[in-house]
Amino acid sequence: MEPLIHGIILAFGLILPLGVQNVFVFNQGATHKKFTNALPAVVTAGLCDTLLIYLAVAGVSIIVFSFEWLKILLFLVGFIFLTYMGWVMWKNTPEVSANQEKSQFSARRQVTFAASVSLLNPHAIMDTIGVIGTSSLAYTGYEKWIFTMACIVVSWIWFFSLAISGRKIGQIDKNGTFLKRMNQVSAIIIWVMAIYMGYHLYSFLN
Template sequence: MLAAGIHGFILAFGLILPLGVQNVFVFNQGSIHKQYRRVLPVILTASISDTLLITLAVLGISVILLQIAWLTALLLTAGILFLIYMGYLTWRSKPSEVTAKQEAFSAKKQITFAASVSLLNPHAIMDTIGVIGTSSLTYSGPAKITFALACILTSWMWFFALAFVGHQVGRLRKSNGFLDILNKISAAIMWGTAIYLALTF
């Protein structure tokens, strides 16, 4: 079981580490909000969404769902459109000292956006199913549960840490120019991901 836990940790960490839309959004919200506790909605939503995807992947349910052609097409289309919309909002965001409070997403908006970039991101879904779901097939019983829990725990720790680092960066670098550049980079990554998904549709 220990080997399964270590495998799950390394695998989940490797998948979650790259700078994707979900990570950028969590980091960005952490850097914008003045209080770390105000980023909890996005952290918890991203973590719960990943927990759901990992659980479905390990149980094999997600593989069955993605075999339905129209559902796969719907997921891809919704994901692409939402990434374009999010990129537009992020690009137009102006994190000046005067408007910082207004630009920081409310709890409701954090939850909505975090759930969308997690559950409507076909790339993340494919990664979860293709890598975590497939890897879980080598285990059974308690070892499989340990593997899944290790993946889930890694995801939770990562989002809490990522938001914290973003928060510290936001505190250290109060420059409007820095946050504006961060927003532009975030928007570019979102649009780039949308283009990639559209080309591979």
């Protein structure tokens, strides 16, 4: 149960802030009259996140488990990164601006753009490898894959939810107040995860 809850909370904490990837999926849901027309962006973002999460959990674990000092270093970096990331989220004021491009992307453009902001985004890579990958080190075997699947499922649910609710939120939240509050809640969740990672770091050192 612990890896499942940990994976869900961590994934939600990381994915809630409206970064470039999420804003794109959100806007595609808002600009297309039919939900199915925004599916290329949703599916591409989901597949890219699935790939990054899988590589982070599988690849980082193999390397880290071979070196105790590297495991401790990664937990330390993860703790610092989460703490800083929470602060950035708390201070950030997202905007769903009327000045953003409102043209409807074709399926090909959606796939291309969603893949680029997912796989070529250093922030997204740091989220998965630096946070989810290192967090998975607390688990082995069956529990590790429960944690991994929890992160992946949350990612897919969130992208679908963004596309479905994009138009409604965009119409109601004209000045970005709701999005700002959402980022602040996410920051608190991230800080809780930083404390959790710090606890594991303390355990390794004692």
